[in-house]
Each structure stands twice: as C-alpha cells, then as structure tokens.
Amino acid sequence: MKKIQMVDLQTQYFKIKSEVDNAVLNVMESAAFINGPEVKSFQTELENYLNVKHVIPCANGTDALQIALMALNLQEGDEVITADFTFAATVEVIHLLKLKSVLVDVDYDTFTMDTDKLRAAITPRTKAIIPVHLFGQCANMEAVLDIAKAHGLHVIEDNAQAIGADFLFSDGTSKKAGTMGTMGTTSFFPSKNLGCYGDGGAIFTEDDDLAYKLRGIVNHGMYERYYHDEVGVNSRLDSIQATVLRKKLPLLDGYNEARRKAADYYDEAFASNPNILTPKRAENSTHVFHQYTLRILNGKRNGLQQFLSEKEIPAMIYYPVALRKQKAYYQDSDPKDFQNTDKLLEQVISLPIHTELDEEQLKFITDAVLDFMK
Numbered sequence: 396m397k398k399i400q401m402v403d404l405q406t407q408y409f410k411i412k413s414e415v416d417n418a419v420l421n422v423m424e425s426a427a428f429i430n431g432p433e434v435k436s437f438q439t440e441l442e443n444y445l446n447v448k449h450v451i452p453c454a455n456g457t458d459a460l461q462i463a464l465m466a467l468n469l470q471e472g473d474e475v476i477t478a479d480f481t482f483a484a485t486v487e488v489i490h491l492l493k494l495k496s497v498l499v500d501v502d503y504d505t506f507t508m509d510t511d512k513l514r515a516a517i518t519p520r521t522k523a524i525i526p527v528h529l530f531g532q533c534a535n536m537e538a539v540l541d542i543a544k545a546h547g548l549h550v551i552e553d554n555a556q557a558i559g560a561d562f563l564f565s566d567g568t569s570k571k572a573g574t575m576g577t578m579g580t581t582s583f584f585p586s587k588n589l590g591c592y593g594d595g596g597a598i599f600t601e602d603d604d605l606a607y608k609l610r611g612i613v614n615h616g617m618y619e620r621y622y623h624d625e626v627g628v629n630s631r632l633d634s635i636q637a638t639v640l641r642k643k644l645p646l647l648d649g650y651n652e653a654r655r656k657a658a659d660y661y662d663e664a665f666a667s668n669p670n671i672l673t674p675k676r677a678e679n680s681t682h683v684f685h686q687y688t689l690r691i692l693n694g695k696r697n698g699l700q701q702f703l704s705e706k707e708i709p710a711m712i713y714y715p716v717a718l719r720k721q722k723a724y725y726q727d728s729d730p731k732d733f734q735n736t737d738k739l740l741e742q743v744i745s746l747p748i749h750t751e752l753d754e755e756q757l758k759f760i761t762d763a764v765l766d767f768m769k
C-alpha cells in the first residue's frame with residue numbers, strides 16, 4: 396500500500412506532470428514572470444468558472460483578506476465579526492489593520508458561524524462580517540446576507556477552504572462560494588482544493604468600483620503609473636503559479652468529486668458507531684471536503700490520534716485552540732457563549748482527504764479507526 400498522507404500532492408502532480416512542466420517551461424522562456432499574460436488568462440478563466448465579474452489575483456489568501464478589508468476604508472476600532480473556530484489568518488488581518496475583532500461561536504454540526512450569535516454580536520460600530528466556509532462547505536449565507544442587509548454591513552467571504560462549492564438559496568438559485576458577499580477571498584496554497592506550487596490567492600467581487608480599488612491596493616496604491624493615491628501593498632500572483640493554476644482549474648470539479656467520494660466511503664464506514672459523528676452536509680451547500688472532520692464523543696480523540704499515528708496514518712486536529720484564547724488576539728469571554736467551539740476543540744479530528752486516496756488506503760484507515768473505537 397502507498398504511504399498514507401494528509402494530502403498527496405506528489406501523486407496528483409505526476410498525473411499532470413508533462414502538461415504542467417511544459418507550461419512552466421514556457422513561462423521561463425517567455426521571461427514574463429510578473430503580470431504576464433498567464434496571470435491575465437487565469438484571472439479570466441476563474442471569473443468564468445465562478446461566474447463572477449472580477450477576480451483580482453494576489454500573493455496569498457491572508458493578503459486577500461487583508462486587502463479586501465483595506466478596500467472598505469474602515470476606521471481604527473471599527474468592529475468586524477468572524478468565527479472563533481477558524482484558521483488564524485481570518486482574525487489576524489483584522490488586528491493587523493487595527494480593527495476590532497468580534498468572535499462568535501459556530502454551529503456544532505456545520506462548523507460555520509452561528510447566525511443567531513452573529514445577530515446578537517452586532518453593535519453600532521460593526522462594519523463587516525467575515526463568514527468562513529470552513530472545511531469545504533458554505534456558511535449559512537442566506538442568513539448572513541439578510542443580517543448584513545438589515546444592518547448595512549459588508550460581507551467578506553473567507554473562501555480559502557471551499558472553492559468550487561455551491562450555495563443554494565431558498566428561491567432555488569445557486570451561487571459559487573466566494574461570490575455572494577461584497578467580496579470573497581481565496582488561497583491557492585498547495586494543499587487547498589485549488590492549489591498552486593507555491594503561494595497564491597485572489598479576491599472576487601461583482602462591484603466595479605471595488606475591483607478598481609482592489610487592483611490599486613495590490614499594486615502599491617498606484618492607479619496611474621508612479622502616482623500613489625493611497626497606501627497599498629505589493630501582493631502579486633506570479634506567472635509560474637498562474638500557469639500551474641490554469642492547468643489545474645479545469646480539473647477542480649473532478650478533484651472535488653474525488654474528495655466527496657472519499658468522504659462517502661468514510662461516512663458509510665463510520666455510520667453505525669455511536670461515538671463517531673461524521674461531518675454533517677448542510678442542506679443549502681454542496682461540500683468540497685477540504686477537510687474530513689469527525690467528532691469523537693467518548694473523550695478518546697487524543698488516544699485515537701496517537702493510535703492512528705502508530706499505524707502511520709496521519710490525522711490532524713483542526714483547530715486545537717479557540718482564536719479568542721490565542722495570546723495574539725486574546726479577549727475576555729463567557730464560556731456560555733462559546734459552547735460549540737469549546738466542545739469541538741476537544742472532539743474534532745481530521746482524517747486524510749485528498750484527490751488520490753484509493754480504496755485500499757481508505758479501508759486501512761477506517762478499519763484502524765473502528766478498531767480503536769469499538
């Protein structure tokens with residue numbers, strides 16, 4: 396059996412090696428390393444795939460979040476609401492810009508922002524909401540957008556983990572993750588569902604004025620060559636990454652389907668064990684399984700991770716610490732308000748999930764989990 400990894404980027408690469416190698420060599424020969432035609436073409440192709448008017452490529456998913464917030468012209472101390480249970484980058488950028496993060500609990504079943512808690516957290520200083528489409532499915536965007544509209548708030552979707560997922564609205568229409576809010580952001584970090592071979596990211600928006608502003612901010616606040624109208628940053632997707640992404644974008648739906656198939660296998664294997672809760676698939680979102688995250692109910696989560704590691708099965712705890720308890724973003728809180736997050740920190744364990752898992756590996760993993768949990 397092939398060695399089991401959390402993410403098997405090498406096998407995935409070997410399947411497209413000759414095409415990608417040629418594309419990368421072409422960029423080398425063209426010497427258009429920055430802002431070349433490959434970046435522009437990828438931008439257009441991603442706009443078409445997502446059915447969104449503007450894609451603004453940038454250097455990584457953290458920059459994408461920061462730049463999206465910068466485009467909103469917020470004032471020091473303005474409040475931005477996000478989830479307590481997510482990757483740190485989401486809250487880090489809020490602090491970096493001297494805004495105030497307001498963290499709310501998540502839903503126990505979907506791991507995404509609890510929209511009742513969101514409603515309760517709004518104050519006169521609230522300016523924006525950052526829902527995170529965690530582990531591969533959309534937050535409840537219908538509720539988030541309704542709340543935002545009622546209070547005149549901006550919405551930035553952190554879509555680093557759910558590119559390709561679809562959200563279904565109650566009127567029957569659907570939209571791609573990242574294209575529903577004022578802006579959406581994503582990451583092309585190698586292990587993300589659409590990963591390049593280095594760092595990369597992008598911001599999405601339907602709004603022409605915002606798109607103009609975002610393109611200025613990523614380029615030193617420069618709208619006309621050597622005239623700097625505001626303080627921006629230098630955040631670019633390079634041509635080599637763009638050409639890799641152009642080869643992988645047409646494969647994204649197939650990659651997501653392969654992840655779903657692995658998830659189906661896991662779901663079925665664990666269905667009858669009373670101490671294992673499999674990830675719930677939200678009714679209003681498809682799931683692209685950036686992570687496959689179990690909840691272990693008998694208190695043996697850490698023992699399970701240890702047991703799996705002895706069998707050379709990697710498993711990760713995403714995430715072990717609530718953001719509100721991190722030294723960098725610490726805030727006083729009442730545990731009553733964060734019951735789901737605090738339970739999840741103790742229960743969650745993410746199993747290997749990627750595009751290259753075969754049935755032999757899946758069986759080996761599920762047998763091991765069930766053996767320990769019996």
Ligand SMILES: *Cc1c(COP(=O)(O)O)cnc(C)c1O
Nearest residue numbers: 455456457482484555556582584
């Ligand atoms: C990966 C990730 C980011 C940051 O993306 P980078 O490209 O690593 O900067 C932000 N938010 C979430 C939820 C992520 O998973």
